[in-house]
Amino acid sequence: MANITYTSENNFIYTDEQGNATLYNLGDISWVIAATALVWLMIPGVGFFYSGLLRRKNALSMIWASMMCVAVVSFEWFFWGYSLAFSDGANAYIGDLRYFGLKGVLGQPSAGSSHIPALVFCIYQCMFAAITPMLAIGAIAERARLGPTMVFVFIWSTIVYNPIACWTWNPAGWSFLLGGLDFAGGTPVHISSGTAALAISIYLGKRRGYGTDRLAYKPHNTSYVVLGTVFLWFGWFGFNGGSALGANLRAVQACIVTNLAASVGGLTWMLMDYRLERKWSVVGFCSGAVAGLVAITPASGFVGSPAALAYGVLGGAACNWATQLKFLLHYDDALDIFAVHSIGGIVGNVLTAFFAQASVAGADGIAVIPGGWIDHHWVQLGYQLADSTAGFSYSFVMTMIILYIMHFIPFLRLRTTEEAEIVGIDDYDMGEFAYDYVGLEQDLGVMDVEGGLQREKENALSGGREPDHARVHAESGSLEKPAGST
Structure with missing residues (x-):
């Protein structure tokens, strides 16, 4: 039974069974609870962002995946995820099962801060755990079975995310003790998910029509891309x-550099695309904004406002260029997850070695760090590279191992069938559609010929975006609209 007493300032004191008392500020707790809700909103935001970039016959599957990740990882986090990542009995790599089923997680000081109860820290970190596999499984787009994806998310969260979170943020973790600086998830969230997406893309292979105009489609719903970006940025x-x-100046500074890096990243990517196409692309702006957000994530609690400009420009530019890697290395990353999240996370980690400042970190009145090159702490670059390399390597290797073990268990094999690719994952695995049947003719090749419906099999099997209208009308004996059409 919790022993809670309130002070005259409306703070409260938690006293455990051993008589140890801890004072907590209600304002700090309120802010972290609000932040938890904000991060939750990012998860369907990823779903809408990914959905808008795909063809409409696969649009709903990404939104489904976002909600599935919330549910599966919330259970995994309750079951043993939190304990594996943040247990007091952790070694340098992973925790024990002291808090299995969240047993004993209540008002004691958390692993993240002695100013926040463990229960508050637990639900906040649950949102990080849930969004990370969602970022990664965008790589299943248009060519994976949805059922095994749920199993993959549970296993991946346990074997990949939890250990990386432990060594990065748990006070016993090797990177934490080494001196690596990762404020909000450059390695546990972005490098791990982006690298996992690369492994998934390699394992699943290329979609039908890869390397031809059949896959040179534009995002089916740009409004979804913008909506997803809004949810993510917010x-x-x-x-x-x-x-x-906590509700302190460090939190405010983190918000300032987050907004600034996103803005500059969006402008950078959009201008780079304009240089080539002479078009002002909203998809380019949204992609750049996300790249800027990814890059600033590990640094947001360590750097000043001017540094955010460098994160936006270099993050946006590096991720933009990295989208060409899939053509150079011949893998099919439909949503450029590796380019944005893994490369963006590495850029952010490395830049943190240069721009981190002890004065910024100390704005909360708690944190003490030696800083980066600005503070003449030259070895910080080595720490950041070690952390990035370890996260990249571990995520890639372990993701591949998980995928290939599942591959040899028939009912857990991720790769879908050729028929499912043709019809679309929404219809084949879900029997539901993002827009009912409106517009699916374009993807499936169904058209009106002389008043009747006919499936243009060549177009459907090839994965082309549009039916060959001229040839179909020529075969029907007329280049005019069929009678009764509008």
Whole structure:
């Protein structure tokens, strides 16, 4: 039974069974709870962002995946995820099962900050755990079975995310003790998910029509891309600002650099695309904004406002260029997850070695760090490279192992059938559609010929975006509209 007493300032004191008392500020707790809700909103935001970039016959599957990740990882986090990542009995790599089923997690000081109860820290970190596999499984787009994806998310969260979170943020973790600086998830969230997406893309292979005009389609719903970006940008204030784990100046500074890096990243990517196409692309702006957000994530509680400009420009530019890697290395990453999240996370980690400042970190009145190159702490670059390399390597290797073990268990094999690719994952695995049947003719090749419906099999099997209208009308004996059409 919790022993709670309130002070005259409306703070409260938690006293455990051993008589140890801890004073907590209700304002700090309120901010972290609000930040938890903001980060939750980011998860369907990823779903809408990914959905808008795909063809309409696969649009709903990504939104489904986002909600599935919330549910599966919430259970995994309750079951043993929190304990594996943040247990007091952790070694340098992973925790024990002391808090299995959240047993004993209540008002004691948390692993993240002695100013926040463990229960508050637990639900906040649950949102980080849930969004990370969602970022990664965008790589299943248009060519994976949905059922095994749920199993993959549970296993991946346990074997990949939890250990990386432990060594990065648990006070016993090797990177934490080494001196690596990762404020809000450069390695546990972005490098791990982006690298896992690369492994998934390699394992699943290329979609039908890869390397031809058949896959040269434009995003089916740009409004979804913008909506997803809005959810992500909005929620990122809780993602980075909430990582201060208190309502303080450090949290405000994290919000400022987050917004600035996103803005500059969006402008950078859009201008780079304009240079080539002479078009002002909203998809380019949204992609750049996300790249800027990814890059600033590990640094948001360590750097000043001017540094955010460098994160936006270099993050946006590096991720833009990295989208060409799939053509150079011949893998099919439909949503450029590796380019944005893994490369963006590495850029952010490395830049943190240069721009981190002890004065910024100390704005919460708690944190003490030696800083980066600005503070003449030259070895910080080595720490950041070690952390990034370890996260990249571990995520890639372990993801591949998980995928190939599942591959040899028939009912857990991720790769879908050729028929499912043709019809679309929404219809084949879900029997539901993002827009009912409106517009699916374009993807499936169904058209009106002389008043009747006919499936253009060549177009459907090839994966082309549009039916060959001229040839179909020529075969029907007329280049005019069929009678009765509008």
